Amino acid sequence: MDGIKTLADLKKKQEEVRSRIDLRNRAESPESIVQVKVAMATCGIASGAKEVMEYFVEELDKRSIDAVVTQTGCMGYCFAEPTVEITMPGKEPMVFGYVNARKADEIIERYIKEGELVDGIIPQNYNTI
Secondary structure (H helix, E strand, O other), X not given: OOOOOOHHHHHHHHHHHHHHHHHHHHHHOHHHOEEEEEEOOHXXXXXXXXXXXXXXXXXXXXXXXXXXXXXXXXXXXXXHOOOEEEEOOOOOOEEEOOOOHHHHHHHHHHHHOOOOOXXXXXXXXXXXX
């Protein structure tokens, strides 16, 4: 373990610990916050799912939206990759296909923030992850 030698080192360590505690606290009651699951199987990754996941992580944090972003395996919608499942508190999950950064932005602004449906929803003939 690296030693703490300056006030900046101490603040950095404090932020790391707070981040881990916050993640653990949010994981204990995921139904109370927005859940974003990005399919990261081979086909999803090849279609840009990694970039989509990074976008959700960065933008939800920038916009101060309380959410947990996780990766999952194949959702079975290879034809529509990258796919993302969004679960809003108290609502059924919605799966969106062909998600890129622009579509992710629309999902955040219209679906997550405003509760409006947006194009790209895969019909509900799936089981949740």
